[in-house]
Amino acid sequence: MREYPMPMPFGWFQVAWSDEVPKGEAKPLFFFDRHLVAWRDDDGQAHVWDAFCPHMGAHLGVRAKIEGCEVVCPLHGWRYDAEGTCIDIPYSNRINKQAKVGTYPVIERNGLLMVWYHPEGEAPSWDIPELPEFGEAGGFSEVFRREYSLNCHWQEIAETQVDAAHIQAHLVEYQIMMNGGEKPEHVPMPQVDSYETDGPVARVRIAQDFPTPKGAVTGRIDTDVWGPGFAATWFTGLVDTLLLGCATPTGPGSCDLRYSFVVRQTGDAASTTSLGEAFIREIHERTVEDVEVWEAKAYVQKPALAHGDGPIMQYRRWCEQFYAEGVDKSKATWVPSAETAKQAAANAVPWS
Numbered sequence: 001m002r003e004y005p006m007p008m009p010f011g012w013f014q015v016a017w018s019d020e021v022p023k024g025e026a027k028p029l030f031f032f033d034r035h036l037v038a039w040r041d042d043d044g045q046a047h048v049w050d051a052f053c054p055h056m057g058a059h060l061g062v063r064a065k066i067e068g069c070e071v072v073c074p075l076h077g078w079r080y081d082a083e084g085t086c087i088d089i090p091y092s093n094r095i096n097k098q099a100k101v102g103t104y105p106v107i108e109r110n111g112l113l114m115v116w117y118h119p120e121g122e123a124p125s126w127d128i129p130e131l132p133e134f135g136e137a138g139g140f141s142e143v144f145r146r147e148y149s150l151n152c153h154w155q156e157i158a159e160t161q162v163d164a165a166h167i168q169a170h171l172v173e174y175q176i177m178m179n180g181g182e183k184p185e186h187v188p189m190p191q192v193d194s195y196e197t198d199g200p201v202a203r204v205r206i207a208q209d210f211p212t213p214k215g216a217v218t219g220r221i222d223t224d225v226w227g228p229g230f231a232a233t234w235f236t237g238l239v240d241t242l243l244l245g246c247a248t249p250t251g252p253g254s255c256d257l258r259y260s261f262v263v264r265q266t267g268d269a270a271s272t273t274s275l276g277e278a279f280i281r282e283i284h285e286r287t288v289e290d291v292e293v294w295e296a297k298a299y300v301q302k303p304a305l306a307h308g309d310g311p312i313m314q315y316r317r318w319c320e321q322f323y324a325e326g327v328d329k330s331k332a333t334w335v336p337s338a339e340t341a342k343q344a345a346a347n348a349v350p351w352s
Contacts (some may be wrong), residue, residue, distance in 0.1 A: 203222075
């Protein structure tokens with residue numbers, strides 16, 4: 001397990017895509033360093049609870065029954081209502097009032113099942129928007145999905161949103177792909193037009209010209225972030241694509257990363273799908289490379305930055321509001337264990 005100066009953040013986090021939890025079924029999960037269960041009642045309402053029955057510890061995501069809006073424990077048949085309160089013990093005429101399952105606030109937006117996590121149990125303090133591109137308004141492709149499990153902290157991933165030099169390196173790789181393997185003579189450095197924050201919301205506006213065989217195309221990479229668990233990034237200019245990036249802590253130094261993409265329609269559905277799949281394949285391949293780097297890198301508290309790196313330190317200060325326990329600044333550098341670095345090196349794919 002990696003150690004970082006930052007604890008697990010609090011906020012809204014994706015724990016599944018909505019269609020992964022159908023009516024009448026329960027799904028075991030592991031996030032926030034704890035076992036959870038997601039289930040959907042007969043009214044269509046999704047719920048996320050702590051996983052274990054307070055009676056004898058049965059996992060409510062393994063063979064539990066969903067009956068109407070109630071959960072029946074698979075081991076002894078204890079019945080719980082939608083609030084996690086025990087309402088029936090089949091072999092007793094008395095209810096144990098201590099038998100209550102921990103529950104979490106849940107919302108469903110943009111095809112995502114999201115849970116509010118706070119280490120001290122505080123209530124949600126902001127909301128997640130509905131994005132029309134993921135609704136029924138039309139004009140966009142089907143939703144493409146990717147999922148990754150990472151042995152690194154959420155913030156390592158999040159900082160790439162403002163890391164202009166890192167973005168430029170990925171754009172070089174993208175242009176090589178677009179040019180049939182030929183390296184472009186020059187890919188302009190992304191220009192961070194603005195970086196603004198308003199409480200839990202951050203907005204990054206980046207201009208980027210894309211060289212193509214027919215000349216430069218003006219493009220943009222614009223990101224809106226709502227807390228640590230939900231980032232919407234528009235890639236425009238070549239293939240207009242909206243990416244939802246949702247990183248959810250599985251433990252103090254690990255997380256799952258889920259991508260949901262839609263592509264603006266360009267003519268017929270087949271060509272839209274083809275363009276979208278090519279662009280998304282490129283993002284996926286660059287992400288796989290990034291995972292290898294994120295898992296092996298050290299976290300440097302005060303990096304030796306250069307002009308053009310982007311607002312890294314401003315972003316880090318914004319992130320600090322999501323750490324209820326605060327940030328440990330006692331060490332200059334936090335390094336992965338030898339075993340973690342060795343494993344990351346073993347998993348790495350050589351440069352082609």
